[in-house]
Amino acid sequence: AQSVTQLGSHVSVSEGALVLLRCNYSSSVPPYLFWYVQYPNQGLQLLLKYTTGATLVKGINGFEAEFKKSETSFHLTKPSAHMSDAAEYFCAVSVYGSARQLTFGSGTQLTVLP
Amino acid sequence: DTGVSQDPRHKITKRGQNVTFRCDPISEHNRLYWYRQTLGQGPEFLTYFQNEAQLEKSRLLSDRFSAERPKGSFSTLEIQRTEQGDSAMYLCASSPQAGMNTEAFFGQGTRLTVV
Numbered sequence: 001a002q003s004v005t006q007l008g009s010h011v012s013v014s015e016g017a018l019v020l021l022r023c024n025y026s027s028s029v030p031p032y033l034f035w036y037v038q039y040p041n042q043g044l045q046l047l048l049k050y051t052t053g054a055t056l057v058k059g060i061n062g063f064e065a066e067f068k069k070s071e072t073s074f075h076l077t078k079p080s081a082h083m084s085d086a087a088e089y090f091c092a093v094s095v096y097g098s099a100r101q102l103t104f105g106s107g108t109q110l111t112v113l114p
Numbered sequence: 115d116t117g118v119s120q121d122p123r124h125k126i127t128k129r130g131q132n133v134t135f136r137c138d139p140i141s142e143h144n145r146l147y148w149y150r151q152t153l154g155q156g157p158e159f160l161t162y163f164q165n166e167a168q169l170e171k172s173r174l175l176s177d178r179f180s181a182e183r184p185k186g187s188f189s190t191l192e193i194q195r196t197e198q199g200d201s202a203m204y205l206c207a208s209s210p211q212a213g214m215n216t217e218a219f220f221g222q223g224t225r226l227t228v229v
Binding site: 004009036041042043044045049090100101102103104105106107 | 147149155217
């Protein structure tokens with residue numbers, strides 16, 4: 001079985017500041033890891049995913065995440081926040097590479113202050 | 115429109131009534147997934163189709179829930195005898211079959227309110 005813990009249900013940053021959203025996972029087998037973003041009243045959009053290979057993964061909109069097996073973490077970062085980044089972010093784990101049986105964290109609401 | 119389409123976007127129903135939601139996946143995608151998202155939580159997996167075959171069902175999918183995907187195209191999710199605890203956003207996603215490293219595309223969801 002797998003699980004995801006997102007530390008901080010709400011994160012606020014100033015525009016232009018570093019964004020850091022934390023995700024720790026638990027999995028009995030090598031995991032596939034995902035970050036999704038959800039805007040109000042919208043579905044989920046994939047930001048990035050780790051399957052195999054390079055542990056630093058770059059995604060859309062300037063986001064990246066690093067898979068650290070020893071820390072069981074997959075934190076999401078962006079060097080400079082933009083107002084349009086305000087949304088809810090979900091970390092997810094799966095033993096499959098696709099959307100089969102994704103286990104999501106409870107989400108982190110990102111607020112970007114002007 | 116080439117995205118995943120869900121209908122209706124919102125549904126308000128009285129407790130005890132039956133409701134049915136529809137999902138139209140991206141046309142060339144043969145995998146289809148249903149997830150449920152309650153307020154303040156991440157989505158939870160409900161079920162998965164490959165073409166018309168329902169291959170996986172979560173234990174969250176009680177006997178009151180049934181999903182179909184006739185002819186491997188659109189899918190329906192029916193909830194019988196709705197309860198207030200069924201109030202949630204129901205999300206549909208689809209992905210192509212080829213390979214494991216494929217992205218799933220989510221629809222905008224159907225928000226169900228049971229009163």
